[in-house]
Amino acid sequence: MANKKVNKKDIAKLLNQWRQQFTVLAPSKENGVAQMAEWDGKDTSFLDWYRNTVIPPKASFLPPMEEMFRFQKDKEGYHIELPPTNEHKQLIFGIRPCDARAMTILDMTFEEAYQDPYYLSRRKNAVLVGLGCTNPCESCFCTSMGVSPTESTNVDLMLTDIGDQFLIEVVTDKGKELIAKASGLKEATKDDEAKAKETKETSYNKITRKLDTEGIVDKLQASFDDEGFWEQTAAKCISCGICTLLCPTCYCFDINDELVRGEGTRFRSWDSCGFPVYTKMPMENPRLEKWRRVRQKVCHKFEFYPMTFNVIACTGCGRCIRLCPVNWDITQVLESVPVKTGVRK
């Protein structure tokens, strides 16, 4: 399908058309922090301020907390009541390429490794409309992670800024349907395509933070037992959950039951390998020391995930760098991993 274009001032019209069918989520600061939130039908001011959200879009698929089911106990045993079925027809408008890539990375865990019904029910029914970055942050390093700030992969439609308009690339069949149902779009001209190409090149070159991941799996394997290196790396970490909970590819969750007078609810909520209780077991805690937890976080993303799924579980969104209370910087850490000969078996 040929590319389309839309006037920036017509974005509200476009979203309202999609709103007939979907719950439209768009960048919002309404609730005091930048996140994807239900769009109000009017406000497109995010087009001016939006660079990226603090809360990653994964929250729309793996929410910070959710009810898995409710249960009652009586003489006959337990009765389980599943949450009401919801089609979760979400349209995420404005997702950045790094975060869209993160969704594909999350799919590997929630769809390939096992089938997670809660995640998948949302994921299958959602559409992602990407919006290319033209003003990336200082902390962004997506290009080093194989992601371009304007790339049209991992989304259904992709928008690129071409001045007063957005060029719309149709990426998937879902995207095709979205376009078919939208009126007021124009065909993109050769000139528009050229402008989009220029935007893409300029944006790509704006990413200045670099990370060389060549041979990172081997390097991490060889340094796994280098306690001194990990202690030094972890020294300033305060073991909070910011870098993991707000990472678009981190997916760890905790499960808790709440039982009040025979009525129970099972919750799942975000968890972090940065917390000492994450691995606490009755007799011991294999990651009681801070450096072991920091090592786990780094290796999970850059060693274990590549070994399991053949991709690094990082998209260079930079949240962990810009939100860290102590400026613990993953790019600096990975560059300081010692080069050693001999691989740990």
Next chain:
Amino acid sequence: MEQKLRQEAKALLEQGKVDWIIGFEPGSLKFTTTPLITKDKNDADRLVINPFIVNNLADFLPEIKGRVGIVAKGCDSRSIVSLIQDNKVVREDVVILAVPCPGIIDLSKVERLVGKDRDELDDVTREGDKVIIKVNGKKKEFPVTEVLFDHCLACELPTPQEYDILLGEPRPPAPNLEVSGKDIENLKGLTPEQRWEFWGNELSRCIRCYACRNVCPACYCQRCFVEETEPQWVMPVPRWQDNLLFQIVRNIHVAGRCTDCGECERVCPVNIPLRSLTREMYDMVDELFHFKAGMDKEALPLMTHYEQEEAEDFFR
């Protein structure tokens, strides 16, 4: 001041007077610093003192084994003293490198003032009572009080009282201390119901990252009550009710230890105005018990000692 710090830090390590130096080095982003925790005397040359030394480094003291030379602003020194009072730190094991602090720049305020994100700014420099912000090649000048952290505007102790090496001329507190700031005054004007709604809303954003707790030198418990499972005081699920309970209990637990360093609010990734709770508690402690945390290392800790003549007789 920076040169003197580097020399002193190097000498302390060289002479074996300390095993560790904890200070600040340049961060990896514009206008940031990052904690430097090192045993290597050559690292001393990386130490910096500038208007962006945000962290309260006292947070690291209880976990570090050995003698430590630590860079401390006034507020940080109060946290160190408080840890000494609580027997978490031995006075003889720390060498306090005191920084007379003119206040730290709150980049969120700078962002609001010029309508740009911090990484879009060319430069932020302080010159005396002014701050000069360079955006798109143009210089804008503001009174520095417009960009200092709220807790800096309320700072009672810019220069540490307890120290071993003083790195500059002592500074008196600012003449017009803005003790609580606008946000807290506004909250005080609300009815209890309105305040309840306000905090319910604010805390609905909490993701339970525990950065507020982990960055707090007064929160040194090995095992926090939120992690207890038998009994389970708070659900580890980020519901606003549980989040509120977590903050209320945390606040009460640090009463008499909180020095109003403002770190909890600074680090919150979802912008919960936590200092509005902690500062109110700080003022209540002062009003009820005439106690200010970390001012006097000989003073007995407020909440953990008891005297015969105390008014409350329910446990006598």
